Amino acid sequence: MGIRRTRLMLASLIVIMGTLLGCPGAATAKRAPTVIIVGAGMSGISAAKTLSDAGIKRILILEATNRIGGRMYKANFSGVSVELGANWVSGVGGPQVNPVWIMANKLRLKSFLSNFLNLSSNTYKPEGGVYEESVARKAFEVAEQVVEFGTKVSKDLAARKQPDISILTSQRLKNYFPKTPLEMVIDYYLCDFESAEPPRATSLLNSEPSSTYSNFGEDSYFVSDPRGYESVVHYVAQQFLTTNAAGQITDPRLQLKKVVTEISRSPRGVAVKTEDGLVHRADYVIVSVSLGVLQNDLIKFHPSLPQWKILALDQFNMAIYTKIFLKFPYKFWPSGNGTEFFLYAHEKRGYYPFWQHLEREFPGENVLLVTVTDDESRRLEQQSDSETKAEIMAVLRNMFGKQIPEATDILVPRWLSNRFFKGSYSNWPIGVSHHQFNQIKAPVGKVYFTGEHTSAAYYGYVHGAYFAGIDTAKLMTSCIKRGACSYNI
Numbered sequence: 121m122g123i124r125r126t127r128l129m130l131a132s133l134i135v136i137m138g139t140l141l142g143c144p145g146a147a148t149a150k151r152a153p154t155v156i157i158v159g160a161g162m163s164g165i166s167a168a169k170t171l172s173d174a175g176i177k178r179i180l181i182l183e184a185t186n187r188i189g190g191r192m193y194k195a196n197f198s199g200v201s202v203e204l205g206a207n208w209v210s211g212v213g214g215p216q217v218n219p220v221w222i223m224a225n226k227l228r229l230k231s232f233l234s235n236f237l238n239l240s241s242n243t244y245k246p247e248g249g250v251y252e253e254s255v256a257r258k259a260f261e262v263a264e265q266v267v268e269f270g271t272k273v274s275k276d277l278a279a280r281k282q283p284d285i286s287i288l289t290s291q292r293l294k295n296y297f298p299k300t301p302l303e304m305v306i307d308y309y310l311c312d313f314e315s316a317e318p319p320r321a322t323s324l325l326n327s328e329p330s331s332t333y334s335n336f337g338e339d340s341y342f343v344s345d346p347r348g349y350e351s352v353v354h355y356v357a358q359q360f361l362t363t364n365a366a367g368q369i370t371d372p373r374l375q376l377k378k379v380v381t382e383i384s385r386s387p388r389g390v391a392v393k394t395e396d397g398l399v400h401r402a403d404y405v406i407v408s409v410s411l412g413v414l415q416n417d418l419i420k421f422h423p424s425l426p427q428w429k430i431l432a433l434d435q436f437n438m439a440i441y442t443k444i445f446l447k448f449p450y451k452f453w454p455s456g457n458g459t460e461f462f463l464y465a466h467e468k469r470g471y472y473p474f475w476q477h478l479e480r481e482f483p484g485e486n487v488l489l490v491t492v493t494d495d496e497s498r499r500l501e502q503q504s505d506s507e508t509k510a511e512i513m514a515v516l517r518n519m520f521g522k523q524i525p526e527a528t529d530i531l532v533p534r535w536l537s538n539r540f541f542k543g544s545y546s547n548w549p550i551g552v553s554h555h556q557f558n559q560i561k562a563p564v565g566k567v568y569f570t571g572e573h574t575s576a577a578y579y580g581y582v583h584g585a586y587f588a589g590i591d592t593a594k595l596m597t598s599c600i601k602r603g604a605c606s607y608n609i
Contacts, residue, residue: 153180153373155596156392156402158380158419161190162582163570164408165357166589172360174597180400182378182392184540187350188357188369191410191541192582194348197531198447200482201346202489204533205544206582207443208234214337220583221336223352224343231341232480235460239309242454242462244519246301251465256302263306266296267328274328286550287311287319287327301465308473309463315580316439316493317547318470326548331577344481352582379540383407384422385565404566404600406592411560411573412438412542425564432559435552436573438543439580440497440536446512447529448486452520455479464515470496472515501534508532545580546573558609561592568592 154176157164160183168179187193191205209231211218224231240257244250270290277284291297298307311319315327343349354369361371379395383405390405413419414433424430453459455477462475474491481487490512492500500508509530516524535544548557554576561574570592571585578584599605 153400153402154178154404154600155180156390156400156405157181157408158383158392158405159183159190159408159571160188160353160357160374160376161408161571162192162353162356162585163572163574163589163592164190164406165353166586167406167408167570167593168589169356169360170590170593171597174593174601176597176600179373180402181374182380182394182400183374183376184379186376188374188376189348189350189353190585191535191544192348192350192353194350195531197445198485198487198529200485200487201344201348202443202445202487202531203343203349204443204531205535206349208340208342210340210581211332211336211583212339212341214333214335216335218336218583219586220352221341223355224341227347227351227355229343229347229349229351230345231343234340234342235458236309238458239461239463242459243302243305244462244464246464246466246518248518248521251302256306259302259306262296263298263303263310266291266294267310269294270324271328274324277325284323284325284550284553287322287324290324291319298469301467304469305463305465305473308470312470312493313474313491315547316441316544317437317549318494321437321547321549323548323550323552326552326576332581332583335577336583342481344478349582356586380409380419382420382422383567385567387565390566404568404596406568406570406596408570408589410438410541410543410571411436411546412536413540416542418539418542421564421567428559429562429564432556432562435549435556436560437547437549438573439545439547440494440501441544442492442497442500442533442535444490444492444500444508444512444533445531446488446490446509446527448488448527449525451477451479451486452524453477453488464519466515470494472496472512498536500532501537505530505532546571548579555609561588562607562609563595568596 155171157168157179160181164181165188168181171179193205194201195204209218209221209224212221240260241253242250243256270287273290273293298304315322357369358367361369361374364370380392381395382393384391389401389403392400392405415438460477464473464475470492472490472492476489478487478489509527513527535541557576561569570588572579572581572588575584575588578587
């Protein structure tokens with residue numbers, strides 16, 4: 121009887137401890153994972169794989185949404201699969217091989233080389249009709265010379281260890297002041313279309329020359345595959361997570377629809393609370409949520425993050441890049457070689473400026489894509505899709521005439537409003553030093569941080585997220601296995 125009582129008391133104690141700690145499975149005395157990863161986007165999955173490769177396999181990945189991939193997000197639009205977030209493999213054909221391009225090729229993802237060289241022949245006036253090619257080409261040449269000048273200035277500043285300046289300042293040094301609709305839309309294409317923010321906001325020193333294009337090549341490939349660009353994240357995940365015969369992830373170490381609300385830390389470890397009230401405990405945690413989520417304080421840290429960390433996070437920029445898809449009953453725009461991309465010049469800079477027809481990607485589907493960013497993205501998120509559609513139709517009728525058909529469908533992503541992302545990707549603003557940037561990445565006790573916003577060379581890119589996950593996991597591995605836990609900011 122004494123032995124039975126002891127066993128019953130011990131079993132009851134385990135159940136009580138499990139209830140108090142809120143640990144799933146604590147009642148069966150399962151060991152807590154060594155590392156919790158918050159977020160299953162590219163950086164979180166990359167970090168988890170790197171830990172697994174290093175022998176740290178007691179991990180738990182908590183993902184807020186019902187899928188992995190993060191801001192690599194496909195959606196069905198009028199019968200075709202479109203990318204709401206990341207769309208291009210940027211940086212192909214250079215001295216180094218982009219790892220994301222390697223994955224895309226292994227998966228045989230359908231993608232198309234983007235050729236922007238004919239934009240001077242496809243730039244539309246505010247009132248309609250295209251600019252004469254010679255006029256537009258001259259404006260492009262002037263603007264491109266200013267970009268080259270800015271790159272030289274950036275290299276000179278770096279060599280002499282001089283303070284950073286904005287891209288706008290470098291333009292002023294060259295006496296370049298885009299004022300006309302044509303000049304403004306070209307300026308938008310050369311700056312905002314990539315960084316999602318205007319020249320006044322963007323650091324020259326940390327954006328020119330671009331490490332992505334310098335190291336990996338000038339080419340970009342537009343991914344358009346029914347499986348989605350997110351397939352590359354699945355490709356990484358399937359290398360260390362258990363899958364079924366159909367290739368679907370069944371590993372219990374990945375838990376979906378787990379919205380993290382609080383992270384507590386102490387010298388003994390971490391406790392991660394999710395929206396369902398459960399508390400998951402581990403030795404360490406890697407936070408791979410977007411910069412926007414951190415800036416909006418959507419995860420509460422206990423104790424609060426130190427002021428230096430909060431200031432570093434808040435000083436960096438979370439940009440907004442909105443791709444709007446439209447479906448039409450028939451095609452009314454030019455098609456064929458050299459027509460895929462076109463610009464619309466407007467008196468208001470950034471007003472529905474960059475267009476792409478998707479004839480190669482979706483033949484016969486009559487789909488257009490228009491991109492807006494920054495303040496225009498914010499404005500559009502606050503209005504209805506019908507209002508946005510009406511504005512777009514007015515622009516298209518300026519370009520192609522009053523007789524064009526009405527769009528039959530529209531898809532407007534709202535990245536800023538989405539509580540799981542709060543923006544599209546990061547951009548390095550003027551005024552943030554490398555010391556401050558390193559503070560963004562720096563761990564706080566047993567809480568580590570990763571994401572494309574922690575990649576100094578490749579922030580804002582898919583490959584930046586991939587590299588960031590590897591770097592953070594290696595940093596943690598050194599701490600776990602060798603006790604090398606200090607981080608030199």
